[in-house]
Amino acid sequence: MKMSEITIRQLKMKLKAPFTTSFGTFEERDFLVLEAKDESGLIGWGESVAFHSPWYNEETLQTNWHMLEDFLIPLILNKEIHHPDEVSQLFEPIRKNNMAKSTIEGAIWDIYAQQTGQSLAAALGGKKDKIEVGISIGIQNSIEELVVLVDGYVKEGYKRMKIKIKPGWDVEVMRTLREIFPDVAFMADANSAYRLEDAETLKQLDAFQLTMIEQPLASDDIIDHASLQKLIETPICLDESIHSLEDARKAVELGSTKIINIKIGRVGGLTEAKKIHDYCEAHDIPVWCGGMLESGIGRAHNVALTTLSNFILPGDTAGSNRYWEKDIIEPEIVVKGGYIEVPQQVGIGYEINRETVNSLTVAQKTYQ
């Protein structure tokens, strides 16, 4: 493969309803999509999961555009690439900026899958023909509103409910949910809202049989998480702290995490995601695929990755209708009975609706 043309587009999509985490509220989603064309005319698509503001990590849509334009695209254009695993090697001189790297790597994986006549899932080594999914539910104005939402998602069939928590929206919330829904699989995600001194509060969550608590402590920490895990029974799952296979290895060796949330963008692409998956599988650490309010392109990549065998727990890749009135892919991603069917077509397995993409595009640039 040789990439002869790359186009970056900035899209703006309105969320159906605001989504609130411990670090802020999203009302709309600005993101980049990247279209890569190789010299034989094949087209691959990638999505940057960076947000408009550096809330979740330090990357933003603008830093991603800058990194792509000034460093990453020049390392790729017109270079012979035999396998997408080579992309992360080409990017090695560039530190971090994982979401920017992943944007282009994803598009190259898509092209590679098409070139070799297989679905992206098969190209990655995935075997499942359907994947189990859960849903992430933001912080609400009242517990009553949260209960109504959970009830709706349970009826839609989602396999586990992830509840966003923060100090003051935690123990009572989880107690109420557990009382009303005794058999539902619940977990909590704090997005780094607590400190080790809050261990007493977090320990109270042990009473509610949560499948895990995600990233309770600082976004760059693996030391205090190891201390916290000794104090609480609920398994800790790291999200923000894990950027690479090396991070995963250290966190597992320290006992900071019993489960890992793999997000393709956060770890710099599908190749690194697969390496973390393989390491965790060999060390009995279950993994699941996180979400970043993706459009259909990012969702398609998540679905493909989740077909790998150690994605044992339901992920956050809910259906297209979770956030969007109309997604940019066809068909849209549909959840039935808690499952998404894995597309069998070559590449990411969904068509891009160019008309919709164009109507949402606020900026675009092509590189040759």
Ligand SMILES: O=C(O)CCC(=O)c1ccccc1C(=O)O
């Ligand atoms: O529904 C999704 O795509 C996942 C929602 C979610 O939990 C999330 C959304 C934005 C930023 C971080 C996170 C997270 O997993 O921590």
Ligand SMILES: [Mg+2]
């Ligand atoms: Mg998280």
